[in-house]
Amino acid sequence: MAITTITYEPNSSEVKSNEVLYRGRVIKVEKTRETRNHSDTLDYSDFRTTDCTWALVYLGRHGIPPMNYGVRRNVSYYGNERPLEPIERFAWVDCTGLFIDRGCPLQTPEVDTIDMQLVFGGEEMFEDLKTWEQALINEREELNNRAAEAAQKALQEQQKKAKKEAEKLAKEQSKQTEAQKLLSQIPSKGTQVTIDGFTGEIFWAGVAKHRGSYNARAGVKDSKGNVIWVDATKF
Numbered sequence: 001m002a003i004t005t006i007t008y009e010p011n012s013s014e015v016k017s018n019e020v021l022y023r024g025r026v027i028k029v030e031k032t033r034e035t036r037n038h039s040d041t042l043d044y045s046d047f048r049t050t051d052c053t054w055a056l057v058y059l060g061r062h063g064i065p066p067m068n069y070g071v072r073r074n075v076s077y078y079g080n081e082r083p084l085e086p087i088e089r090f091a092w093v094d095c096t097g098l099f100i101d102r103g104c105p106l107q108t109p110e111v112d113t114i115d116m117q118l119v120f121g122g123e124e125m126f127e128d129l130k131t132w133e134q135a136l137i138n139e140r141e142e143l144n145n146r147a148a149e150a151a152q153k154a155l156q157e158q159q160k161k162a163k164k165e166a167e168k169l170a171k172e173q174s175k176q177t178e179a180q181k182l183l184s185q186i187p188s189k190g191t192q193v194t195i196d197g198f199t200g201e202i203f204w205a206g207v208a209k210h211r212g213s214y215n216a217r218a219g220v221k222d223s224k225g226n227v228i229w230v231d232a233t234k235f
Contacts, residue, residue: 002026002112003055003093007105016103024120025058026112027090027129040099053095055109058125059084066091087135089128172214179207179214182232186218193220195230 002023007016036050059066063081065088066073075091095107117125186205187193193202200222207216216232 002110003057003095004108004110005105007103008100010103011101017105021107022055022057022093024112024116024118025125026109027056027058027117029095029109029111030054030056036096036098038098040102050096050098053107053109055093055095055107056090057093058121058128059089059091061089061124061128085135086128086131087139090132176207176209176214179216179232182216183207185232185235186216187235193235195220195228195234198222198226198228200226200228 003021003026004018005021006018008014009016030053032052032054034050034052035047036052038046038048038050054072057075059075062083064076064079065082065084067076073088073091075093093107093109095109097104097106100106112120183205187202189202189205191202192199198220200220202218203221204219205217207214209215218230218232218235219227220230221227
């Protein structure tokens with residue numbers, strides 16, 4: 001029991017290689033349904049829901065560290081060997097085999113018996129498995145804590161922004177209210193007034209926003225059609 005791996009010559013039924021990997025080190029096999037790209041040349045997208053097979057294997061305490069994709073750590077066949085951290089001593093092998101006709105191996109995983117695991121993995125594998133499982137729990141807790149902190153920070157930033165917008169709106173409304181109060185100081189339309197030596201008739205009065213501030217103003221037009229705009233405080 002292990003991962004039986006058969007590689008065929010591309011587009012042929014001729015067997016290129018046949019080997020057994022991770023003998024005595026297959027801990028579990030999982031079946032999942034995932035969205036995979038079935039484009040073997042990757043020059044176009046052909047995403048489909050795919051039945052996938054994963055095998056969890058023991059790497060030992062020294063070797064090539066697995067690749068961490070966030071969801072699961074996958075076996076890596078490239079890199080430098082080194083002492084492995086407890087969380088790196090187990091990894092997943094993707095045994096789905098989408099492109100067998102293109103030279104990808106056909107991998108058939110089977111969970112090894114306890115006797116096989118003791119012979120090939122040894123007692124240290126069971127010790128490391130417990131440590132690995134706890135390390136995963138700790139890692140998930142840390143990620144959850146980070147996510148919670150990020151969500152809390154985002155919420156605080158959102159609340160801060162909302163408060164700032166509310167204060168800005170309240171300030172604008174206050175200015176607008178004050179300007180509306182001043183509007184009552186302006187005489188009614190049609191009234192003739194003299195402001196700073198300019199004599200004319202009020203043809204418009206209202207509150208307008210100018211350069212971020214609300215002002216109560218009146219438009220005054222003389223007999224020649226000249227117009228000036230007068231602040232309500234001048235009446």
